[in-house]
Amino acid sequence: MKSTEYNYDIVRSFVNWSVLWGLVAVLVGVIVSFQMVDPRLNFPPYLTFGRLRPIHTNAGIYGWGVGVIFATFIYMVQRLCRTPLWSPKLARFQLWFFNATIIASAVTLLMGYTTSKEYHEMEWPIDVMVVILWVVFALNIIMTIIKRREEHMYISLWYMMASLVGVAILYLVNAAAVPVSLFKSYSAFAGTNDANVHWWFGHNAVAMALTAPPLAMFYYFLPKSTGVPIYSHRLSIIAFWSLLFMYLWTGAHHLLWTPVPDWIQTLAMGFSVMLIAPSWGSVINGYLSMNGQWHQMRENYLVKYLILGITFYGLQTIQGPMQAIRTFSAFIHYTDWVPAHIHMGTMGWVSMICFASIYYLVPRIYGKKLFSIPLANLQFWLILVGQLTWSFSLWIAGVLQAGMWTAMNPDGSLTYTFMETMVEMYPYWWIRSIGGLIYFVGVVVFIYNLVMTVRHGEIASTEAAAEGRA
């Protein structure tokens, strides 16, 4: 089918808005990191760490991450199914409803309304909005798949469908609550059941929002960028089903050493370790797809982002299972090690893949050549250095913190007071903030490059624009 029949208009809008929310997320991330090193930067009641932190996490995962999911899924589903989007009107509605939901979330969080469930902080009216949003999105993608003109379903479509169904189930179960007023509700679960459901949601949100969709993008944009197919489609299918099978049971690794029944914790631990296999199934498939193509790491900036992204995924999925082992968890849980893990995943894995996907998309959906490849390369180094600085400083801080918390005198009393351990954190938090700033500059360069491409980029047909990939 001719590419002009695909609907790119809506992809453009989702790209633009997700980039904006990404900028907000990273900016607020930098602000909260500075609030940790200098508490005078807290301006109560609205601009405090407590209120801005959930704005950062939600803007990062739902504004940036999910925004890019909307853009790329709508693009990929049309191409992979060789058919235009089922309902562009519904997608347009979805765009504005998405922005309304993000804005409503930010406003209510700033006002201090929260369920206090991490990654699900928004109160019930916003839950209703999220459900409508997701149903509309899922319907459009699934209907497009149903009326497809391509018999063979590529692996990205499988990951997309898993994410659509998975997020719906997780969100609905975790959102079960009894509203008592417009902005207050109580969870339908209590005690350890509540914690268990919450982290079943929490970790599967990692699976269905921060793993399956970036994998769908990786499997699509890597071969598209290199021009050679992935190493093994069958391996990707096995890795897919085993990932789904194993992720479901791992949520309780967030609750090790808590009153949640021991056998649930052990099960979560076992399945977390087993998760290394399907995760590395994709990593190895990615690396083997580069057989004979490694020179493209030098010549093609998209490949650089994608391969570094999958490498961070590989590291993340070795570190994660380690953290899920009881003895290791006893050491690092509650310490700064954990945010370092998270940001290798979000700033490294997820965002690298999102940047690559957008760089791939923009020339094609706007029909313009990328404004500057050197700037794209510069951004690559800025975000890589920024992310590594961020994570390494906090890994070191986390180990130090854990060591100090557990240090004991011969008489069994604790060697350090809690305040003493906090004071030791400051140099590392400064370094983290600097890493964050470097990353932020990288994002600004990214946006500048995109704006210049759209405004002043050389006009080219979508196919010719693609030639500028090197």
Place this chain on the structure above:
Amino acid sequence: MDLASILYLGVTFGLFVIFVLIVLRTYSKKRKDEGEIAKYRMLDDE
């Protein structure tokens, strides 16, 4: 073992059996070529 545990394990085992069947089907000799077609077709999706 109470009924709930048997059910829990039963579901886990049931899912595992389904997974094994998927592996056997995907890697069956008969489907070797068919299983790889999609990766070539996606490259030419104009």
